[in-house]
Amino acid sequence: MSTNSVASGLQRARSGVGAGGSGPIGPHKRKLLSARAWTLILFAVPSLVLLLLINLYPVVYAAIQSVRNGDLIDPGNFVGFANYANILSQPSFWKAALFTLIFTVTGVFGSWLIGLALALLLRTRIPAGGVFKVLLLLPWVVPVVVSATSWNWLVATPQSPLPILAQSLGLGNVLFLADPVLAQVTVCVFKVWISFPFMMMMMSSALASVDLNLYEAAKVDGAGSWQAFTHITMPLISRSTYISWILMTIFCVNDFPTIFLLTGGGPVNSTTSLVVLAYRTVFQNFQTGPGVAIAFVMTLVLVVISVVLYRQIRKVNIE
Amino acid sequence: MTSQSNGAAFTRRGFIGLAGGAAATTILAACSTGGSSSGGKPIKFWNMPWGSTAFNAEDKKITLAYKPAAGLGAATYQVIQWANFTQTFSSAVASNTGPAVSSGGGTQAFQFEAQNKIAYADNLLDSWKSNGLYDDFLPGLIDTMKVDKGYAAVPYNLDMRVMWYSKSLMDKAGATVPTDWQTYLDAAAALKKIGVYGYGTAAGAGAFTGGHILVSWMINNGGGLFDENHAPNCVTSANIEAMQFVLEMVNKGYVDPASSTYTSDNAQSQWKAQKFGLGWDTAGLAQNVGGTVGPDLVVGSPLTGPSGKKGALYFPNNIMMYKNTPSQKGSEAFLTYYFQNMKPLWTKGTGIGLPPLKSITQTTEFQASANNVKVIEEWQPIARTWAAPGGNALFLGVTAVDGTPAMDTFTQGILGGKVDAKSALTTLENSIKDTLKK
Numbered sequence: 001m002s003t004n005s006v007a008s009g010l011q012r013a014r015s016g017v018g019a020g021g022s023g024p025i026g027p028h029k030r031k032l033l034s035a036r037a038w039t040l041i042l043f044a045v046p047s048l049v050l051l052l053l054i055n056l057y058p059v060v061y062a063a064i065q066s067v068r069n070g071d072l073i074d075p076g077n078f079v080g081f082a083n084y085a086n087i088l089s090q091p092s093f094w095k096a097a098l099f100t101l102i103f104t105v106t107g108v109f110g111s112w113l114i115g116l117a118l119a120l121l122l123r124t125r126i127p128a129g130g131v132f133k134v135l136l137l138l139p140w141v142v143p144v145v146v147s148a149t150s151w152n153w154l155v156a157t158p159q160s161p162l163p164i165l166a167q168s169l170g171l172g173n174v175l176f177l178a179d180p181v182l183a184q185v186t187v188c189v190f191k192v193w194i195s196f197p198f199m200m201m202m203m204s205s206a207l208a209s210v211d212l213n214l215y216e217a218a219k220v221d222g223a224g225s226w227q228a229f230t231h232i233t234m235p236l237i238s239r240s241t242y243i244s245w246i247l248m249t250i251f252c253v254n255d256f257p258t259i260f261l262l263t264g265g266g267p268v269n270s271t272t273s274l275v276v277l278a279y280r281t282v283f284q285n286f287q288t289g290p291g292v293a294i295a296f297v298m299t300l301v302l303v304v305i306s307v308v309l310y311r312q313i314r315k316v317n318i319e
Numbered sequence: 320m321t322s323q324s325n326g327a328a329f330t331r332r333g334f335i336g337l338a339g340g341a342a343a344t345t346i347l348a349a350c351s352t353g354g355s356s357s358g359g360k361p362i363k364f365w366n367m368p369w370g371s372t373a374f375n376a377e378d379k380k381i382t383l384a385y386k387p388a389a390g391l392g393a394a395t396y397q398v399i400q401w402a403n404f405t406q407t408f409s410s411a412v413a414s415n416t417g418p419a420v421s422s423g424g425g426t427q428a429f430q431f432e433a434q435n436k437i438a439y440a441d442n443l444l445d446s447w448k449s450n451g452l453y454d455d456f457l458p459g460l461i462d463t464m465k466v467d468k469g470y471a472a473v474p475y476n477l478d479m480r481v482m483w484y485s486k487s488l489m490d491k492a493g494a495t496v497p498t499d500w501q502t503y504l505d506a507a508a509a510l511k512k513i514g515v516y517g518y519g520t521a522a523g524a525g526a527f528t529g530g531h532i533l534v535s536w537m538i539n540n541g542g543g544l545f546d547e548n549h550a551p552n553c554v555t556s557a558n559i560e561a562m563q564f565v566l567e568m569v570n571k572g573y574v575d576p577a578s579s580t581y582t583s584d585n586a587q588s589q590w591k592a593q594k595f596g597l598g599w600d601t602a603g604l605a606q607n608v609g610g611t612v613g614p615d616l617v618v619g620s621p622l623t624g625p626s627g628k629k630g631a632l633y634f635p636n637n638i639m640m641y642k643n644t645p646s647q648k649g650s651e652a653f654l655t656y657y658f659q660n661m662k663p664l665w666t667k668g669t670g671i672g673l674p675p676l677k678s679i680t681q682t683t684e685f686q687a688s689a690n691n692v693k694v695i696e697e698w699q700p701i702a703r704t705w706a707a708p709g710g711n712a713l714f715l716g717v718t719a720v721d722g723t724p725a726m727d728t729f730t731q732g733i734l735g736g737k738v739d740a741k742s743a744l745t746t747l748e749n750s751i752k753d754t755l756k757k
Contacts, residue, residue: 073409073434156523156585157577159592177523177580178735264524267579267731269724280724283405285754286430 066292072282076289083293093294095269096277100253100298103188103273107252108245110192115199115244120233122200123207133204140197148261151190152177180270183263187271191258195251199244206240207233239316246309253302274298359392360645362653365399365408365421369476369636370670377669378661385656391649399423412436412641419644420654426718428464428472428639433715438640439469443651452658455676457695463635463704465712472637473654476672479602479633480531481698482619485612488515488596497597499623500564507573510596517573518565519598521586522730527722528586529578530730531632532599534705534720536561538630539622543707544751549716551755552709553748554741560625562733562740569736579734583607590616602673602694618690621701633702635713636672673699716755725750 070076155176166174265272282291411417494509507517522529542557705717
């Protein structure tokens with residue numbers, strides 16, 4: 001094949017004709033979309049519009065509400081970013097943000113540690129492991145309304161089982177919900193208790209994908225249990241770990257019922273998280289603007305955290 | 320052999336017949352008047368679950384038994400659940416698909432009145448002067464509904480906050496039933512000696528009674544939260560004295576230290592466990608506690624405050640009419656019928672709050688409960704609304720204190736005992752101002 005014929009072939013290829021084809025070399029009239037493609041798009045349009053309406057409309061509507069000074073009845077007037085400036089200057093917002101941080105960090109890492117430990121335990125052959133797995137899932141499966149009622153029964157009054165236990169241990173009258181610090185601890189423990197089954201399932205599935213031969217090889221090389229855990233198990237389940245952290249972070253930051261049903265955000269706002277603050281601002285103070293603004297700030301923070309953790313996942317994939 | 324229906328049996332003739340039938344039904348339904356034989360468009364009545372399930376069943380029966388005069392519409396009935404009721408009403412009213420007549424939250428009428436959505440009840444109340452209904456209302460009740468432009472609603476059922484004591488525990492402690500603040504302290508001290516709390520209350524998740532009682536103490540001392548211009552005015556000597564009194568009880572251990580986080584159920588458990596011997600709750604406490612302890616609970620008489628005054632907080636729940644009605648005359652006719660026939664809601668023990676009409680309080684069934692009679696005879700006449708001491712008529716601003724974060728924080732702070740009265744009241748006043756300032 002001469003140089004010319006090679007160039008001609010490439011030219012043909014660029015024009016949409018096979019290099020060996022016999023079609024004319026010239027500008028190829030390309031149709032942007034075929035009739036079939038248009039038909040498919042037309043079929044997809046109703047679903048797309050529906051999806052946009054379902055997902056986009058509430059967000060856009062909420063964004064509009066966050067820059068107005070309305071209530072649940074009256075949309076109010078446009079006030080620009082005054083609601084955002086207002087909430088960011090409120091000590092109650094920062095107090096709620098701090099508790100949200102404590103609640104989220106405890107909720108994510110507390111439940112992850114317990115979930116991972118149980119997943120590792122359940123990986124070993126223990127009698128009736130399946131039954132244990134089902135029982136351990138119960139806190140996740142039981143509706144939070146039921147759990148909160150049970151926990152209230154456990155800790156609320158001096159006649160409740162845990163205060164009686166504390167009394168018998170010589171700790172005095174322990175006010176699990178009435179003392180601001182203890183109330184925070186109780187709410188965080190409640191969250192860990194509710195959430196560890198989810199982490200256990202995530203970690204169990206991640207551990208199931210780890211090749212057991214790697215441990216055999218490490219053992220032959222003289223690695224101990226801890227070294228195998230830190231150098232084999234953890235790196236191999238890190239992707240699932242990051243995903244579970246992202247999910248649990250979202251669950252914790254957006255968790256309303258766990259806190260509201262147990263303490264209502266009290267005492268004296270000590271367990272008021274941002275989502276509880278947003279709810280109370282909108283539905284108890286009837287101030288939709290600042291309430292929705294709080295929700296938007298929360299969303300922004302969640303997006304940032306999620307992006308950071310997703311980058312970690314990508315890093316893991318590349319490595 | 321009988322034939323079996325299958326797809327092939329669904330003929331074109333059959334389809335046309337079915338479609339024709341359906342169309343005819345639709346047309347007939349569109350032409351009907353919702354059961355009214357008189358031709359007017361139906362009056363939509365939305366009511367809340369004010370009592371047990373028996374309440375709405377009985378209420379519906381009363382509503383649907385309404386026979387309108389010629390030209391007026393019959394009534395339809397809809398139960399609106401308390402969950403998210405504000406959104407339910409606001410979206411319906413905003414889209415003009417709401418009711419013509421409804422009950423709702425205690426301050427709902429005043430919120431909608433501010434939005435120009437309420438049909439004032441002035442003409443209705445005038446018409447009730449001639450049929451005896453107007454004079455049948457308990458004293459001062461109708462006035463609580465008066466706003467600048469007219470009556471925003473009509474009183475429907477009363478939610479009272481009263482003092483309760485356990486007869487057996489008071490006897491055991493050798494305490495006498497308190498009549499003023501000092502004797503209250505004496506009774507609480509006596510109860511403490513037998514390991515019982517003398518200030519039973521609840522201010523935890525969803526329990527607003529704790530805050531209501533604090534305001535009751537203020538009103539009992541001639542104070543309250545709002546002045547005559549409806550502006551928050553909390554830092555007054557009467558209020559400071561009242562809160563200092565409560566703080567004294569907290570510090571002396573008369574108040575259960577966990578009560579700031581008690582739900583209503585927790586408080587009732589404490590009454591059941593005989594850990595509360597004296598305290599404050601709704602008029603339905605004895606019924607809610609039930610069992611062997613319920614019948615032992617007795618409503619005390621209102622206390623005389625240091626200022627020599629009596630007073631307590633109460634909530635006159637109400638029924639309102641909306642401008643969006645097929646006929647204002649129809650709304651008023653229905654409400655007249657409803658108020659003339661609603662007696663069974665109380666006489667049949669449906670669990671609704673206390674009645675607004677004297678005639679119902681005089682029935683044999685109502686008089687059978689000594690506690691209820693005491694509440695109506697002794698507490699209702701001295702009770703005031705959120706608007707005290709500036710006035711008695713409710714207004715939009717009370718939404719800033721009724722179950723709001725500001726009031727919760729204030730209540731939990733006082734019941735926690737780690738604040739001083741003046742600074743707590745100052746914080747409350749500032750929070751109310753912030754909430755009102757939009």
